[in-house]
Amino acid sequence: MLKSMLLFILFFLHIPLDFSSTKETRGCEKFNCHHSIVLVNGNGIEEDENRIEWSEGSRLSWDDFQADPQWWNDDIAAITSSLIQYKYSCQNGKLNYAVKTIFLKDESWVKKKAKTTHYLIHEQLHFDITEVFSRKLKAKLSNYEFKCNDVEKFEAITKEILTDWQNTQKRYDYQSRFSLNEAAQKKWEIFIPDILDAYSDYK
Numbered sequence: 001m002l003k004s005m006l007l008f009i010l011f012f013l014h015i016p017l018d019f020s021s022t023k024e025t026r027g028c029e030k031f032n033c034h035h036s037i038v039l040v041n042g043n044g045i046e047e048d049e050n051r052i053e054w055s056e057g058s059r060l061s062w063d064d065f066q067a068d069p070q071w072w073n074d075d076i077a078a079i080t081s082s083l084i085q086y087k088y089s090c091q092n093g094k095l096n097y098a099v100k101t102i103f104l105k106d107e108s109w110v111k112k113k114a115k116t117t118h119y120l121i122h123e124q125l126h127f128d129i130t131e132v133f134s135r136k137l138k139a140k141l142s143n144y145e146f147k148c149n150d151v152e153k154f155e156a157i158t159k160e161i162l163t164d165w166q167n168t169q170k171r172y173d174y175q176s177r178f179s180l181n182e183a184a185q186k187k188w189e190i191f192i193p194d195i196l197d198a199y200s201d202y203k
Contacts, residue, residue, distance in 0.1 A: 051102050054102070060123065065109050077111045078109065082101065082127045094146065099134050121189065133161055176188060
């Protein structure tokens, strides 16, 4: 059975009034899902070779799953670590923001027995679901013009979308039985691209 789990991390650092911050929430693909945030100041977390930004013309390969597998855990054959990264900063009285979908190579792994095309499609769709909710977040935020003191409102809107995202990841695994229910898996493989297309204005 192909299962995956959430990798949890939580940091808090001071943010000055003239701030620039980065937050990330990590995708979870197991039933007990937790919310996680990375919060930094300054320029945020730098892009590095361990990160893959979601791209329409690019698909994951098993070579991207570079963390060491948990060989002692017989119930889990692969872990996909994807996250929604959102940055915001205060400039000229307004809150400017950016949202990205990221796959973490050094926190994702697969055991040899799971290196099949079938399972890779299942894991890719978890990454695609994260992109769906990145786009939904951008769409929802676009309805507002945030001032610098509207951070609380910005965070409340973001939290609502992220909760829906995490619930959808769990529902995908539950309905597809971690891809073992092939009929349900196929439905999701049709459904998610349709949603991505519906939110194509927010790539």
